[in-house]
Amino acid sequence: MSSRPRPIHEPRRDDCPWCGSKRLRTRLRAQDLRHRRPGTFVVDECRDCAHAFQNPRLTPEGLALYDVRDDRRSSRRGLRATARVMLPFPEPESWLDVGTGDAAFPVTAKELFTYTAFDGLDPTPRVERAKAAGRLDEAHLGHLTAPEVLARLRARYDVVSMLRHLEHTRDPREELAAALTVLRPGGHLLLELADPASASAAVLGKWWPAHDQPRHLHLIPLPNLRTELESRGCEIITVDRRTPHTPRDLATAVSRGMNRTRLSRAAPPATTLAAVLDHALAPLLRRTRFSNAYRVIARKSASKRTGGRPIGIPASPP
Incomplete structure (x- = not known):
């Protein structure tokens, strides 16, 4: 007998995975805009802490089905900055x-930190290929939260x-705890979201790039992340909501929107024009509420105790 296929979605939850509040609202509904697989994804938002999350969330089998990858795409100039x-x-x-994927960031950072050993971790074989190509000193295949890692x-x-x-x-909470575990006391955690x-x-x-479903499982407001890091004994060194802005919102929205309509043939020139506008407006937008990203640098406590909850123990019900 063949075994029953495993579900691709977890049960829908009625509380916030960040603070436990049951005051939720639907932030958006979206289809898989990349692969056009059937199905609609829902992103809910907590009315109390503003955390947004995919609900119901994909199971690991569902993530594999949709070929969900952490595909970081940034310009060399952005990575260097x-x-x-x-x-x-x-x-x-x-x-x-x-x-790290193909290790684009470590390769760029190495130009500034020539005496630093750069290692990469990724759940895909790309990290091992990056090591074989000399782009990393060490490659670690898997997830940071895995006990053996x-x-x-x-x-x-x-x-x-x-x-x-x-x-x-x-x-994300367990991921942060794992990051602090592999940091030395007094080490720094560099985050961009x-x-x-x-x-x-x-x-x-x-159509906003970060609303991309089903790739983005969580959208974390800055105050929530800051509070979580401080609860784990970290000192927040810098917070930046300007320079991490990536000028691609209009181009991505135009490309995805037109490719799903009868206007798909006109998508390339329209996307090119939108990309020009993205870059032209970037110096202004990054100084306004239209900035689309933020960066945090946090220092781990110099003592052996990192503070906060032990790894794997959330502040609210899972």
């Missing part, structure tokens, strides 16, 4: 880039970077 924010701190001996990497790194990574994880409070999210709706 991100790496530069760590220059005021002592040059790290070791740096782990989580969700944590045991191997515990307290090994001076810097851990997670760039546009937490949005794709099933449990899409900003769900961006005005672009309200204007563009389901």
Whole structure:
């Protein structure tokens, strides 16, 4: 007898995975805009803490079915700008880039931190190919929260970077706890996330890049992330809602919108024009509520105790 196929969705939840509140509202409904597979995804938002999350959430089998990958796409200029924010701190001996993919960020950062050993972690074989190509010193295949990974990497790194990574994880809190576990006392955590409070999210709706379903499982407001890090004993060093802005909102929205209509043939020139507008408006937008991302640098407590809850123990019901 053949076994019954496993469900691709978990049961729908009636509370917020971040604060436990039952005061939820539907933020948006969207289809898989990349692969055009059937099905509609719902993103709910907590009325109390503003955390947004996919509900019901895909199971691991569902994530595999939709080929959901943490595909970070940034220009070399943007990656270099991100790496530069760590220059005021002592040059790290070791740096782990989580969700590194093809290791584009470590390769760029190495130009500024020539004496730093850059390792990468990713759940796909791309990380091993990056190591074979000489783009990484060490490659770690898997998830940061896996017990065997944590045991191997515990307290090994001076810097851990997670760039546009937490949005794709099933449990961002557990991911943060794991990142602090592999950091040495006094080490730095470098985070970049899409900003769900961006005005672009309200204007563009389901066409906003960070609303991309089913790839984005969580959208974490800055106040929530800051409070979580502080509860774990971290010191917030810098918060930046300007320079992490990525000028691609209009181009992505136009491309996805037109490719789903009879106007698909006109999509390339329209997308090119939208991309020009994105870059032309970027200096202005990044100074307004239309900035679409934020960056946080946090320092782990220099004591052995990281503070907050033990790994795997959330503040609210899972």
